[in-house]
Amino acid sequence: MLTDYRQHVEERATQGILPQPLNAEQTASLVGLLKHPPVGEEDFILDLLTQRIPAGVDEAAYVKAGFLAAITTGEASSPLIDKKKATELLGTMLGGYNIEPLIAALDDEEIASIAAQKLSHTLLMFDAFHDVKEKHEAGNSYATQIMQSWADAEWFTVHDELAEKITVTVFKVSGETNTDDL
Template sequence: MLDEYRQHVEERASQGIAPEPLNPEQTAALIELLKKPPTNEEDFILDLITNRIPAGVDQAAYIKAGFLAAITKGEAQSPLIDKIKATELLGTMLGGYNITPLIACLDDD
């Protein structure tokens, strides 16, 4: 998935256009990589989860918000994203699927 997306970025750059955001399938694959990141890919994986999933209410955002919410509740883990970072990332999603998890974070000590 990472190599395919890098190739996509290069192809789009050669055309002078920005890369497309991750689709739901790529986002689901990224979530699995976040759980067990390959060596030397940590920065790229964090960049993808932070910057390459559209904010809002599409299916990729739903997958991202669900995973980050699970981290904030202790139901999922990533060596790259702790509860605080997950909350910060939820806060950047501009509404939609992140609202309920962010409200739940207010009750967390």
């Protein structure tokens, strides 16, 4: 998998374009490598996991989120990723398959504060909002922290102020659109 991916990167570089993100099959192979990292490839495979898999609801994101979730529950392990790192990485996925494991992590004292911080700055929650609300109503202090963060719009205020002028390019996508087009 690593040899094929490096060849792909070289081919795309000769065309002056970035490599494509990993697909679900490549991500599944990467998970195997993360469980038993080849000597000397540790940094590279960790970078592939963190930087080359699409966020959201892509099939590769499903594989990534499933693996990271399994680490947070102890069902899987990697010498490169502990429970805390897995929770942090889940928090970078912007929404989609990472939400359920992050909400579950609110009940694990070892990683709950990380999950709360990541969920506090996640916008694409959809119906999972109600799961956080239920935990809040049941007395979970981390869920309460998230609800307060959302009420205070921290997800918006933690970012830099907008520039005085922004130049953009607008494009129209014909047919069905969703957040995958963003």
